[in-house]
Amino acid sequence: MPTSFSPNGLRGAAAAASTLRRPEGLDPATDVSTMVDPEAGLVDRAVFTDRTVYDTEMRRIFARSWLFLAHTDQFRKPGDFFQTFMGEDPIIVTMDKQRRIRAYLNSCRHRGARVCRADEGQAKAFTCTYHGWSFGLDGALISVPNGGGYPEQFRREDWGLVEVPNVQEYHGLIFGNWDPDAMPLAEDLGDMRWYLDALLDRDPEGTVVVGGVMKWVLQGNWKLAAEQFATDWYHVNMSHASALQVLSPTGQGPKREIAERTGRQFHNDHGHAHGFPVHPRNRFDAKTVHQWYDYDALRERLGAERVAGPLTNGHGTVFPNFSYLPVNGSIRVWHPKGPDRMEVWAWTVLDKSMPEEVREAQRLYNLRTFGPSGIFEQDDGENWSECQAIAHGFMTNSTPLNYQMGIGTDRQEPGYPGVTSELLSDSAGRAFYRRWAELIRTPAWHEQA
Numbered sequence: 263m264p265t266s267f268s269p270n271g272l273r274g275a276a277a278a279a280s281t282l283r284r285p286e287g288l289d290p291a292t293d294v295s296t297m298v299d300p301e302a303g304l305v306d307r308a309v310f311t312d313r314t315v316y317d318t319e320m321r322r323i324f325a326r327s328w329l330f331l332a333h334t335d336q337f338r339k340p341g342d343f344f345q346t347f348m349g350e351d352p353i354i355v356t357m358d359k360q361r362r363i364r365a366y367l368n369s370c371r372h373r374g375a376r377v378c379r380a381d382e383g384q385a386k387a388f389t390c391t392y393h394g395w396s397f398g399l400d401g402a403l404i405s406v407p408n409g410g411g412y413p414e415q416f417r418r419e420d421w422g423l424v425e426v427p428n429v430q431e432y433h434g435l436i437f438g439n440w441d442p443d444a445m446p447l448a449e450d451l452g453d454m455r456w457y458l459d460a461l462l463d464r465d466p467e468g469t470v471v472v473g474g475v476m477k478w479v480l481q482g483n484w485k486l487a488a489e490q491f492a493t494d495w496y497h498v499n500m501s502h503a504s505a506l507q508v509l510s511p512t513g514q515g516p517k518r519e520i521a522e523r524t525g526r527q528f529h530n531d532h533g534h535a536h537g538f539p540v541h542p543r544n545r546f547d548a549k550t551v552h553q554w555y556d557y558d559a560l561r562e563r564l565g566a567e568r569v570a571g572p573l574t575n576g577h578g579t580v581f582p583n584f585s586y587l588p589v590n591g592s593i594r595v596w597h598p599k600g601p602d603r604m605e606v607w608a609w610t611v612l613d614k615s616m617p618e619e620v621r622e623a624q625r626l627y628n629l630r631t632f633g634p635s636g637i638f639e640q641d642d643g644e645n646w647s648e649c650q651a652i653a654h655g656f657m658t659n660s661t662p663l664n665y666q667m668g669i670g671t672d673r674q675e676p677g678y679p680g681v682t683s684e685l686l687s688d689s690a691g692r693a694f695y696r697r698w699a700e701l702i703r704t705p706a707w708h709e710q711a
């Protein structure tokens with residue numbers, strides 16, 4: 263007798279114990295939240311491949327979450343603009359004449375072409391290249407060729423660019439939210455701020471962007487990257503074995519302090535998370551940067567735990583798709599481009615008061631490790647694409663994935679705000695999918711009557 267096989271690919275006791283269910287016939291009204299089971303640590307692989315799941319994410323996660331737009335340093339004078347995406351929606355971020363940073367849907371109200379086609383730059387107005395409607399820095403429609411041809415009731419004030427109602431900044435990072443009543447950004451981040459500040463608040467003068475925005479495409483669902491940065495330290499010794507070998511001073515492989523890391527993994531109930539090894543000594547792998555830092559002053563400013571932990575190594579994700587590495591200064595967005603593809607956009611963010619040669623040393627260190635040609639980045643991108651490449655096979659797609667490491671290890675740990683778990687744990691991954699399920703089963707602001 264063959265063993266019983268369920269459409270979810272679960273067998274025996276695992277099937278009985280789990281609430282993991284894939285609904286029959288996915289359609290937009292379908293509740294897809296049962297496709298993850300954070301308590302049992304199981305994820306249905308179709309959350310990475312299914313079009314309906316993806317469309318629901320756009321409606322219920324991306325249209326109501328705080329999404330990273332740009333860094334304040336990219337806007338120095340009125341008219342400076344940067345083009346980005348919120349989910350798959352094209353967005354212009356710009357500084358208006360009152361020096362306020364605002365964000366608009368980059369789509370002309372006439373026939374819908376993009377009114378800004380440059381990646382970034384300086385503009386006095388955004389003029390659509392299709393028929394010539396022109397919009398000011400405040401989004402207002404300021405000129406219409408052959409305006410006299412429109413009926414009397416046509417009012418230009420009704421046809422300005424659609425504005426993102428909620429744009430807020432946290433320590434130089436600008437986020438936008440389509441929900442007009444969204445919880446304020448700082449409140450949404452909650453305890454995550456303590457971890458994020460290991461990157462953003464080292465320097466009383468704040469941070470700057472160096473080296474432009476690097477962009478590349480990967481085959482892989484956006485969640486593969488977002489959850490790895492939230493949760494996954496387990497992959498490091500295996501996936502990055504050759505990179506660690508290259509960086510080892512003896513050439514014999516990484517020192518024990520690297521191979522046998524201890525550390526913690528934080529998450530909160532908004533799905534934000536940060537994992538960090540605790541190093542016995544403060545260290546930046548870039549020597550020039552390491553020597554420049556005054557660690558006593560940093561400990562005074564940020565506390566000993568934060569300097570030995572999140573500042574010294576680690577990575578995190580602000581749910582849903584913004585991630586960062588404090589020690590490298592790499593911040594990135596995993597832009598969704600369909601269930602199977604993402605675009606990675608990465609900035610290098612450094613302390614403002616760093617002298618030029620230290621900035622350059624850290625920029626190069628960042629490029630060597632993370633960034634399109636970084637030795638660690640290559641390993642990660644290859645893994646995500648590998649997972650995605652085979653995920654559409656029927657049997658493969660019917661077999662759920664295991665997120666069970668560290669179940670039951672969540673606790674409060676002195677010195678670290680919020681709930682943490684072991685460094686090697688899927689705890690933050692489960693928190694990521696718990697938040698995902700919560701949002702995806704709840705109608706969003708635009709679905710309320």
Ligand code: FES
Nearest residue numbers: 370372373390393
């Ligand atoms: S589409 Fe923009 S002016 Fe016609």
Ligand SMILES: [Fe+2]
Nearest residue numbers: 498501638642
């Ligand atoms: Fe990695």
